[in-house]
Amino acid sequence: MANGIIIIDKPAGWTSMDVCAKLRGILKTKKIGHAGTLDPMATGVLPVFVGRATRAVSFAEGGEKEYVAGLRLGLVTNTQDTEGETLTQSPVAVRREELEAVLPRFTGEISQIPPMFSAIKINGQKLYDLARQGKEVERKARAVTIFALEVVEQVSETDYILRIRCSKGTYVRTLCHDIGQALGCGGCMFSLRRTMAAGFTLDESVTLEQMQEGGEALLRPTDSLFRDRPDYRLKTEKQEERCRNGNPFFIRENLPEGEYRIYGREGEFLCLSRLQGDTMTSLKNFFGA
Known part of the structure; x- marks a missing residue:
């Protein structure tokens, strides 16, 4: 199943839901949502989330x-x-x-x-x-x-x-x-x-026509939404096991507190987490079905 983010340059006359309906047909998946509704007369940047990336919609709606x-x-x-x-x-x-x-x-x-x-x-x-x-x-x-x-x-x-x-x-x-x-x-x-x-600009957007031709290949990875946060790659099997089970895990490094993109030992983006002290707690998981 397709997973990721597509930044659509919404055409005039379309509702945001019209765009999602079109993309459901192009990508052959029902799990699609958008962040930040645009009225039909408006055009421009419409972030659309596909598959597991739909879990990130709430993080995209609140920004400038x-x-x-x-x-x-x-x-x-x-x-x-x-x-x-x-x-x-x-x-x-x-x-x-x-x-x-x-x-x-x-x-x-x-x-x-x-x-x-x-x-x-x-x-x-x-x-x-x-x-x-x-x-x-x-x-x-x-x-x-x-x-x-x-x-x-x-x-x-x-x-x-x-x-x-x-x-x-x-x-x-x-x-x-x-x-x-x-x-x-x-x-x-x-x-x-x-x-x-959501931090994405017109330069990063594609048209529906381009999406029709390029399809799933034009999807951005989910972690691109969180590119302003620092990344942390898990070091041990125990860390990864706890993370994948939804449990907090501990880190040994002296890192500043805040939100982090968490990656598995093999490089897979797993979740957005918050570090407090030496404890990393998941805010939203992006692995699994």
Whole structure:
């Protein structure tokens, strides 16, 4: 069975689940999941996990992400992007310098009210289901972090390209909406491309067409997700036996505490573990069926 990670450059018009369904057909396996959902209009980096690598999805979802987004000033929609219904349209007399001047207000830890057109559940119901029924419910503001925010290009009097580096849970279209509100003319998102997620970039991605041709050979090893952690190769038969049985094992080296990629004596990636003192404890195993 196929095991590993594939970084897909998601095409516009596809849901993240559409991509997984396509890959199930290409790889002839059902065990496929993705990290970090992209809306249909968005393109770019979508990490997809296959086989045993699906155990790593939770580790991939929480990291920083980077986007290149199109901000359109003067237009407010019910979805906060150009695919929604227009609510207001206003003349725009904002200069690039004025836009850049408000961006520091949206950098660092900020509060966002999730859009009604989102998959967040309130009382067991997804917000977008309620929104499609014409209903609006109160949503609690959520704290997110914007690590970097800059204007990359001015396309027209109303359209700008922004680069955003942000935490998990950030709604870029809400960011565009809120920037427009701060400028007094309204705004929404007209394009979105994710350029980095889970530490993987567009340069490491492949298209679905390339996947169709290359298949399983294009899968990355599961341990590539944890390449920022140091590695540790087991030294003794007893260490490996304890590790493979899910038990903590001891090390003799004086190593700094933290997370480690653990490899068997033959070089097989076994697990992600945490070292405390001289004891290595598994966080997630990636061997076996």
